[in-house]
Amino acid sequence: MPLRTGDSLPPTLITEQTTGTVCLFHVWSISCPACEVNMPHLQKLRDRYANRGLQTVAIHMPLGDGELDAAKVRAVADEIGVSETLLFDNDHAVSGAFGVNAVPAYFLFDAQGKLRRHALGNFGVRIIGQAIERIFGDAPDETKE
Template sequence: MRLRSEMPEFQNVTEWVNGEVSKDDLKGHPVLVHFWSISCGICKKTLPDINEWREKYKDANLKVVGVHMPRSEKDTEIEPVKETIEKYELKHPQIIDNQHAVVDAFQNEYVPAYYLFDEEGKLRHFQAGERGLQMVEQRLKRVLDIQN
């Protein structure tokens, strides 16, 4: 996805966990869409950071949506994914995307990957990999108009 692209719809989702949201539901809110996989160790290591941001910036109206992107046939087993969502206390909406419909809509190739959208639903920042967390938070503060 290119910067300033419109947020894609969440369509053809295998299953939603913690409630379903649409692009329209998120309008007017900054949104972080986080791609992760159960078989990705780095992803699991960063999940607590995502939870921390969800809580830390909720008063700034940040919305977070997780997308589980399977990287192998084993990753498509839904129960272990749900157990991981519960274990890591991912209380925000989670998409289980076994057909890669959302992955394809976002043109995403990586886990972990972070897509940050502004209140108008325009992509303001993309980051992938473990080292991207600090950069994502800096951009998040900018989108939320929070001074350091």
């Protein structure tokens, strides 16, 4: 069953890095053009909020057998600027726990480990960016959650 707003972070993803901090998980694939196009926007969010506690985790979800090679995925990740923790979801266990069936997909958890926002597709990074702004108090008052 897909995660819904307010759901807890799946237990398999609870680590020292993800505990007590705002955490953005983004699910992507090396064969996804939108994932590559959106990566610079994710880098800007990561750079802007890292010193305020935002943790980012990239989850590679292969869309075919040609995407199972970790060295190939790492090479592409380096090319497109993925510098955060990179998880390989070759068995689709993590993406399955999130309910992901398409990429890119974004999941933003608050410091209590509750899902605050999720978004998919080309505009997903913009939607997640606005949610991050609200969490960190950078959005106009009328849009704060």
